[in-house]
Amino acid sequence: MYLAAHFALLLAMLVSLLGGALACLEAWGRQQGKLPWLEHGQDAAAFLMACASAALLGGLLSRDFSLAYVADYSDSLLPLFYTVTAFWAGQAGSLLFWGLTLALAGTIFSRTARYKALEPSTRVLFWLFFLTLQGFFLVLLTGPNNPFVTLASPPADGKGLNPLLRNVGMIFHPPLLFLGYAGFAIPACLALAATLSGEGRSWLEAARNWILGSWVFLTAGILLGGWWSYMELGWGGYWAWDPVENASLIPWFAATALVHTALLERRFSVLPRTNVCLACLTLILCLFATYLVRSGVVESLHAFGDGGVGGPLLAGVLFAVALAGLVAVSRPRREEPALPGLGSRPGLMVVSVWLLLALGLVVLLGTIWPVLSQLWEVSPKGAEQGFYNTVCLPLFTLLTVVMALAPWFGWTGGPRRLDVPTGLIVLWLAVVAAGASLDVRPVLAVAGVAAAAMACLSVLLLLILVPGSLGSRRFWASHGGHLGLAVIVLGVAVSGPFQRSVEKALSPGESFDFSGYRFTYEGLGATDTPGQEITRAEEARITVSRGGKPVGVLTPQRLTYRNYDHPHTEVSTLPGLGDELYATVHDLDGERLTPLKISVNPMVNWVWIGSVLVCLLPLLAIRFKHGRTSPKEGAA
């Protein structure tokens, strides 16, 4: 079966590469007669990849340990849910998932009315770029990253799934990222195709839903990754500026910039070259993120290490940069309307785009710094959290301020009303000044909280003052999304700098006071279940009270998994919209906790509330009806 699955991938690769060659020939001769062949070829490639994926899934479900991938990432006792998700737990499987979503995206797109409305010459060129990209992935999947390696002497049981991956956050974080990455292939290939064919801005109409949908998936993937880090790694935070965390954040900055510049081009026909560049840049950065995670160039908890795909991925990224540069830079100039000035909503949107790109550049440089500094340092080190916080947080704060003010400026210039933006700026300055005078440190956190409050208030005032906004899908999609982002900023600005942590070694019956709470270690419960997936579970029971009143019970655990000799720490939390209490046990000496770590995380749950808003509300802007955006639409 696995030979057939490998053969299916080989056939899909052949179909993709030959399809790309056929599209190239057609484009060269300015013919479109073979367009149906290209579309059917894509369907066939997607079907073959789906068959190969089904074979891998079948191997996992039937616990066939003769397949190396199944033996490496599952075992006979792994629950069904985690067995399915082991599909993307390893390097080869996750690359197959990336490739499959890419293929399905192409097939779905070819059936949409927006695709059919494109000029045939653009469609031919689209397939040239898309099938080449798909062929590239299939070359990796049939060569260095083959998921169908079989073992001559299969083990009696598999190694099992890493306990860190047995968490809902981690289960959905990778596929959502891949859905986002793959989705951005459509706008990038469309941008290149439409620029080369001279079709103009209609590619943005065709790509609109793909840009939005992929942005939502990418955002959800990143935020779920943060939640997983918080709930599973047990260090008390959600973003450590780890190179692999950063890898997915870098394309997010470019994608968010694209969401905004695409809107400007659709409405005012401005920034066409910028949109082509940003569409390509987003996909290139998605490929670069894949390279960072799979090449072994950066040290990270989450990286796969070099599996032989690093070199080809880097070559692919460099080729894509050269191609996009060539297409975008030499694009013929057309008569384009001028961009409204800085004192207009488009002007402020361009400012926010520059801020996003600056953030992306800073994070990119910080992430690849160990690689770059190898050129002149013997033992290069990565940028530390302090660097990112010092450089990025002021930019994020500024971005939030611009986000709060922009809706109060007109599309063609000048503020729509002066009182609200003036009031918002005065409020922001007043809160920062009050914080500074009351010696609240760090001042940047106060500025962040004030900016977030200002952005939330701005949305609330829009809701009150702009008629019809309450029932407007577009309002909720754009300003609701901004509200979600402001809530995240609020949560980050409070929970990060004002987190309090303590480590205490405790024996049963001992108590300590921390941050206004009293923690009492009642005792340790242990359950042995030999032969099960979890062979031993140890749970500490910590009762928490405040001012003599009970608050709740924290039950941090240490779980020993069958195939992992060493215990795995499970976090326990007492959630709240104010303080969230967070406990982990790092080690045990008999029944003594050595130590128990307690963190008091203020307003951390606002990060997750904002995350839900920012991921769901922009989906309201997805349009199923085909048609161009009217310049008058969405004045709110």
Place this chain on the structure above:
Amino acid sequence: MTPKSASAALEHPLRKPILALMATALAALFLTSFLDRAMVQGTRTARTQVKAKGPMAAVPELMTKLQQNPNDEETILQLADAFMRGKDWQRAEHFYGEALKIDPKNVGALFHRAIVNLEQRHFPEAVEDFKAVLAIKPDVAEAHYYIGMVNKYELKVPQAAKEHLEKALALAPKDKELAAETKKELENLQP
């Protein structure tokens, strides 16, 4: 001007060179795939074959030797070392584990398995192995150093990091490089 002629007027000046570039890329992908396949034996990738010429050249012979005598600790350790040098961490971990089943107090095997766990980012497991090393031989400064570093950077337990780095410093006055590095790590350790 009709839409078609408008498109023609806006035609990209580098259309043909870009198409030629794409044709070259497609040919390169096809050739890469073909060449890669030519180097593959069975379902194994070419990469594995290349590795076999390097640090793992002795593996087939050692495996044969092990089949003849499955409890040959020396052969198991040689295999583990070979896989470690070849950066095949999972197999290295497996064989160090096998060696430890025969001799659970083999400090070298424990230390190497800890390093292999570090390479795989299995930090709690690495710490446990280093602790096992220290239980047998409490004066291994490197074990304290590594436990300290893992606690500092990965497990984020500064108290434990401080404790182990201080022990490493106390044990390693002669190893200047380790002492200097440990001192530096202690200095910038956040309380």
